[in-house]
Amino acid sequence: MSTSQPLGMPSIDPDEVGHNSSANPSFDEVVAARMNRRRLLGFGVASGGAALITACGGGGSNGVFVPTVGASPAPAPAPAPAPGAAPAPAPLSLSFNPVAKSLEDRVVLPAGYTATVMYRLGDPISTDVAAYANDGNDDPSTYDRRAGDHHDGMTFFGMGATGAWAPTAADRGLLVMNHEAITPAFLHPAGQTTTGSGTAQVRTVPGEVQREFYLHGVSVIEVGKTGSTWGYKRGSSFNRRVHTLTEMRLSGPAAKSDAVKTRYSTDGSKTRGTVNNCANGTTPWGTYLTCEENWAGYFRRVTATDNAARTAKELVSLNRYGVAGNGRELWATVTPDTSDNLYGRWNAQVTGASAADDFRNGPNTYGWVVEIDPFNPLSTPRKRTALGRFGHEGACLGPVVAGRPLVWYMGDDSRNEYIYKFVSTRAWDPADVGGGLAAGDKYMDDGRLYVAKFAADGTGTWLELKLGVNNITAANTTYAFADAADVVINARLAADAAGATRMDRPEWTAVNPVTGEVYVTLTNTNASSRPITATDAANPRFYNDPKGTAQTAQLGNPNGHVLRFSETNGDAASTTFKWDVYLFGARSTASADINLSQLGADNDFSSPDGLWFSQARPGLLWLQTDDGAYTDVTNCMMLAALPGKVGDGGAKTITNIAADGSTRQQGTIVGKAPGTATLRRFLVGPKECEITGIAESGDGRAIFVNIQHPGEDTAVANITDPSKFSSHWPDGGASRPRSATIVITRNDGGFIGT
Ligand code: FEO
Numbered sequence: 001m002s003t004s005q006p007l008g009m010p011s012i013d014p015d016e017v018g019h020n021s022s023a024n025p026s027f028d029e030v031v032a033a034r035m036n037r038r039r040l041l042g043f044g045v046a047s048g049g050a051a052l053i054t055a056c057g058g059g060g061s062n063g064v065f066v067p068t069v070g071a072s073p074a075p076a077p078a079p080a081p082a083p084g085a086a087p088a089p090a091p092l093s094l095s096f097n098p099v100a101k102s103l104e105d106r107v108v109l110p111a112g113y114t115a116t117v118m119y120r121l122g123d124p125i126s127t128d129v130a131a132y133a134n135d136g137n138d139d140p141s142t143y144d145r146r147a148g149d150h151h152d153g154m155t156f157f158g159m160g161a162t163g164a165w166a167p168t169a170a171d172r173g174l175l176v177m178n179h180e181a182i183t184p185a186f187l188h189p190a191g192q193t194t195t196g197s198g199t200a201q202v203r204t205v206p207g208e209v210q211r212e213f214y215l216h217g218v219s220v221i222e223v224g225k226t227g228s229t230w231g232y233k234r235g236s237s238f239n240r241r242v243h244t245l246t247e248m249r250l251s252g253p254a255a256k257s258d259a260v261k262t263r264y265s266t267d268g269s270k271t272r273g274t275v276n277n278c279a280n281g282t283t284p285w286g287t288y289l290t291c292e293e294n295w296a297g298y299f300r301r302v303t304a305t306d307n308a309a310r311t312a313k314e315l316v317s318l319n320r321y322g323v324a325g326n327g328r329e330l331w332a333t334v335t336p337d338t339s340d341n342l343y344g345r346w347n348a349q350v351t352g353a354s355a356a357d358d359f360r361n362g363p364n365t366y367g368w369v370v371e372i373d374p375f376n377p378l379s380t381p382r383k384r385t386a387l388g389r390f391g392h393e394g395a396c397l398g399p400v401v402a403g404r405p406l407v408w409y410m411g412d413d414s415r416n417e418y419i420y421k422f423v424s425t426r427a428w429d430p431a432d433v434g435g436g437l438a439a440g441d442k443y444m445d446d447g448r449l450y451v452a453k454f455a456a457d458g459t460g461t462w463l464e465l466k467l468g469v470n471n472i473t474a475a476n477t478t479y480a481f482a483d484a485a486d487v488v489i490n491a492r493l494a495a496d497a498a499g500a501t502r503m504d505r506p507e508w509t510a511v512n513p514v515t516g517e518v519y520v521t522l523t524n525t526n527a528s529s530r531p532i533t534a535t536d537a538a539n540p541r542f543y544n545d546p547k548g549t550a551q552t553a554q555l556g557n558p559n560g561h562v563l564r565f566s567e568t569n570g571d572a573a574s575t576t577f578k579w580d581v582y583l584f585g586a587r588s589t590a591s592a593d594i595n596l597s598q599l600g601a602d603n604d605f606s607s608p609d610g611l612w613f614s615q616a617r618p619g620l621l622w623l624q625t626d627d628g629a630y631t632d633v634t635n636c637m638m639l640a641a642l643p644g645k646v647g648d649g650g651a652k653t654i655t656n657i658a659a660d661g662s663t664r665q666q667g668t669i670v671g672k673a674p675g676t677a678t679l680r681r682f683l684v685g686p687k688e689c690e691i692t693g694i695a696e697s698g699d700g701r702a703i704f705v706n707i708q709h710p711g712e713d714t715a716v717a718n719i720t721d722p723s724k725f726s727s728h729w730p731d732g733g734a735s736r737p738r739s740a741t742i743v744i745t746r747n748d749g750g751f752i753g754t
Pocket residue numbers: 015180278279293393413507609
């Protein structure tokens with residue numbers, strides 16, 4: 001008999017995993033590496049960073065947009081200034097009063113700003129689906145036409161009257177966003193229905209699993225303004241959900257290799273679905289990149305039975321990526337399976353005679369950057385395997401210069417993982433704007449994959465991940481690399497072999513359009529994963545951040561930091577760089593060796609994650625938090641920043657303090673302390689949410705921000721008692737909380753933040 005019971009999973013951040021067992025030493029224990037100096041021949045970053053892409057006309061809203069809901073009362077907005085003026089050049093200044101930290105169950109904004117809730121979990125995107133009841137009883141078969149859960153990374157593609165990409169369009173566009181994961185407690189009548197326990201625990205209601213299949217993935221929605229109010233257009237022909245059942249083509253070096261052959265695709269040319277889509281990226285030709293982060297945990301692989309059927313190399317790979325366990329949502333356990341293996345494809349165990357008979361290679365078809373063409377709703381997304389397989393947080397496009405390679409920067413978010421970049425073989429040709437996935441085939445399937453190594457003197461090196469170099473050979477004793485497909489599929493093992501620098505969980509990357517400098521959030525780490533003896537210059541802090549009235553110890557780097565680097569000669573394809581630490585998260589009350597950025601009450605934060613530079617206001621950086629360390633004092637937040645440059649601070653020696661009170665000195669390089677002039681808290685979210693994902697309208701006068709999983713710590717046992725929900729945001733009353741996209745505008749119609 002089925003019983004209604006929780007899955008028995010503690011409420012943990014699935015990011016909180018680490019599988020790097022490599023012996024890569026911290027770099028200050030290593031003799032300074034030889035610098036791979038490459039002589040560059042006269043070229044530079046185009047003025048302003050990005051090459052100018054000529055846009056079509058602005059294009060007016062041509063349809064009726066779904067009225068927005070849940071808006072905080074807004075004064076009648078003043079007429080917006082006429083769009084079309086060129087963005088003002090730097091220097092910018094922050095023009096709002098910072099908001100205080102908050103534990104309230106609402107979105108807090110500075111005076112003069114209005115937030116409107118636009119696109120919530122379950123909202124219909126087609127006209128043949130009913131409004132979301134949000135009581136756990138909505139028809140599972142409708143969820144492929146509803147907003148997914150856990151809204152995350154997001155891009156606004158301005159659209160002109162012809163339906164083509166128009167980057168500066170101010171009042172109409174396609175908003176494309178990731179739906180990273182789910183809060184199962186609120187999706188069904190009383191959480192996930194299961195029976196049994198341990199490896200025998202199984203899901204017993206297929207409809208619940210069907211909902212969850214559809215709630216992951218990506219939304220493409222047409223958005224626009226009715227008057228001055230933004231909404232999405234239900235029934236637009238552009239609206240699309242990409243989810244775990246959407247067919248994907250494998251592209252690049254791993255495509256059609258033996259390691260990606262499955263029962264679904266016996267020639268290894270395709271796979272089904274995308275999952276745990278975290279941060280995002282863009283291309284200069286107008287497509288969207290969605291990044292598969294904590295995909296490994298979705299697969300079921302009971303090691304006690306599967307390990308004996310695996311080769312030694314397979315086991316090294318499976319262990320390095322953490323493919324083990326019952327499967328976090330138990331999707332593989334539904335019986336009977338369908339004829340097309342909807343459930344069984346999440347079972348990564350060896351069950352058949354060959355890879356063509358089962359899904360032992362299913363995990364090798366996940367962990368990629370996936371390209372989607374939002375302007376072509378019928379197109380088949382491509383998994384771009386040349387960019388490597390790992391826990392992809394995001395993929396930020398570097399400065400775009402005609403005649404030069406294209407570059408994407410990427411974090412691998414797990415403890416002690418690495419920072420990567422991909423450099424295209426082909427040089428950028430602006431004639432490819434609008435080229436869709438064919439342009440992706442040209443630039444993203446062939447190139448060089450690198451991983452970062454940071455030296456204590458403030459320099460760094462990009463190490464290429466290619467068969468035959470940097471110990472990535474068949475003679476490697478940890479993993480004998482066979483070919484190019486093997487290297488990209490096992491990019492983490494290749495990076496281990498090359499000697500990359502282990503980091504405190506690399507999350508988003510962002511490129512400053514003014515300087516071309518690259519910023520990376522390192523969200524946090526703990527003492528067991530990175531003890532005090534393993535600090536290095538780029539991951540320099542170890543301390544205690546006592547939490548709450550009980551002063552519970554949080555040891556390690558619980559508040560995280562933001563690192564940045566400047567490529568040699570401003571060339572994104574360079575193999576060397578200089579770096580410093582732009583910001584350190586901390587409580588404003590922490591000691592000087594912890595609060596190294598001298599944060600105050602108006603700008604202190606913890607666990608930086610989302611990170612994005614405005615395109616309309618070059619030089620303006622948005623910083624978002626995904627925190628559990630400072631949440632005794634404040635909910636997660638978003639800050640606006642006007643950062644300087646690498647080297648605007650200087651060398652510093654930190655005194656770290658171990659749990660037993662002993663100290664250890666660590667050198668690092670810190671950026672100039674920001675002060676409130678250049679770093680201010682702009683927004684605080686509702687209870688138990690993460691703030692993640694940001695995009696702006698083509699004129700920069702509206703920003704879209706995602707509020708992910710409000711009330712996520714609500715116990716499943718309390719799902720029948722709304723008085724015990726941690727949050728009722730955004731609908732209020734006794735409602736179940738919902739992830740949602742909000743639109744923020746300034747009441748006087750001005751730019752946001754500056
Ligand atoms: Fe999905 Fe690392 O955040």
